[in-house]
Amino acid sequence: MKQIMGSTDESIDKLNEYEVGQKIHDFLLQTKCLVVLDDVWETDTWEQLNRSIRAFPDAANGSRILLTTRKDIANHVQIPTHVHPLKKLDEEKSWELLSSKALPSYKRSVIHDVDEFEKLGRKLAKKCDGLPLALALLGGYLSKHLNAREWSDILLDWPSTRNGQMVQNIVGRSYKDLPNHYLRSCFLYIASYPKDYIIDVPRLIELWIAEGFIPKIPNHKLEETAEMYVAELAQRSLVEVIERSRAHGCIDIINIHDILHDWCAKEARRDGFLDVKNETTGQVGEPASSNNLVSYRSSFQSLSNEILPGTTNIRTLLGFELQSASVPKLRLLRVLSIEKSTLKDFCTVISGCIHLRYLRLGNCGGVVLPSSIGQLLYLQTIDLRDSYLESQVPKSLWDIPSLRNVYLDDGFSPPPPPAKSVRLNHKELQTLFLGISHVGTKLCFHDMVIFLGQMNQLTTLFLMIFPMPTEAFSLFANMPHLVDITLGQLGVLYKLPHEFPQSVRRLVLYADVIRQDPMPILEKLPCLVVLKLEGYEGKTMSCSAQGFPQLQELELHRFSVEEWRTEEGTMSKLFILTLWKCEKMIKVCEELLDLSYLSHVTLAKVPYF
Incomplete structure (x- = not known):
């Protein structure tokens, strides 16, 4: 109903099935539309939608309903229907798919008797009856067993089953063939x-x-x-x-x-x-x-009732789109991941989960973390992105020595502990994602720099602060392992520092204004593959020969340069170029557009030239 009518009214969640069906019926009765229902696997699904409830009116207004389903279910629909059966692959196409998986070019070069494999492979492809999934799965299995005798044995032992069971048999074979438990x-x-x-x-x-x-x-x-x-x-x-x-x-x-x-x-x-x-x-x-x-693991998906695990000894609890998630006290819980759900009494429950290693709450409401969260000494990952937190994250979180990944978003990141009392021992911390809506009196950025500067094993740093002081660049001096950096929103940046980690592969910098050409500094980063920049206001931008040796993707936002100068040999591996809202970029050098690897160019809000 929300998708069809475009409504976000929370009262919809309180309607029963009949009321929802009636409202959809009344809406579609007045509207010419195309409704697509993907993956209708059971006849009961259509019966429930259009016999018990009659959600779709039989109105002669040009509306259409498109189902993707199996042929037997399509024939079951009791309304004027056109069934379009998907064609199976012919023998040649079947062999092409199977061989692309089983005998890719890099493996063909080391096989002595390719003809023998092709002869057996074509026979096996024919056994798959033109089903792409069966062909892909079997090809993946065969690629691990480049032995003509084994291919022959599979052909001789091929079971006589219907299509559905054939795929199940191949999946079972592939699963058992996985190298370890x-x-x-x-x-x-x-x-x-x-x-x-x-x-x-x-x-x-x-x-x-x-x-x-x-x-x-x-x-x-x-x-x-x-x-x-x-x-x-x-x-x-x-x-x-x-x-x-x-x-x-x-x-x-x-x-x-x-x-x-x-x-x-x-x-x-x-x-x-x-x-x-x-x-x-x-x-x-x-x-x-x-x-x-x-x-000892349970996954609850799209339930309107409260979560009630079958055992209090459960180790893993995952929830997806739960109307009301009331998690009981689970003292042995190791993994808790819930998204798009409303939580009840979460604070009192989580404090007793002393064995917890993973905590993710995505797009959840009712989230309150206890002050005792620092006692979860085995916690490796905490991910609270896009959730509404009703209180700040306690400072004790940073006392957990086992943290590997921290994601805190939507302005509720905690201020760091006072500089003199920092007791960080985060040898495991690799990913830090902080989104802070504003820097006020409660958060001294100088203390933040000292606080973050001790996390010297980080490989990923995402720091989004409004506004972001340029002092943030001093963090890199003690972060030699950084591979992925995102910084924003910087104010006026007069010039970029020279101290970027040489290991960085992805760099994203968002600034209101960049005064000096950033390219002469960034082009020297030897491993840089992805670069996204915003805010440069100089007249010209220059890239020298041999600059950006590994760069494959370049995205520029709000660049006001009038000329882009490049020397031959620069950006030799550039694959994707995106220019967004670069109104004054009148001249893009022809040499850049002629790069041999350049395949995708996107111009958004850029004057025609």
């Missing part, structure tokens, strides 16, 4: 997210680490090992890559196919690994039986 746990854990959820990989990695799924490997950070796990799942087509980080070269956003999600949910419950509950399907997985193990 850590990676199998990481894969099953994805079922804790709702279907079609766009998964932020850095956040997922933080969860995996808190759960203990990432083993310690000599000379590797836990995050690096976790990134390799994500890449392994993607290579096997068990997850789909949505976006990669240009700055860091790793996978940034993923999702998982519904069929794989269902498989993970069933397997996770069967193993006592995870329970998933939502309002539509109840408890996902097979019916409970006497041999089911008790799960």
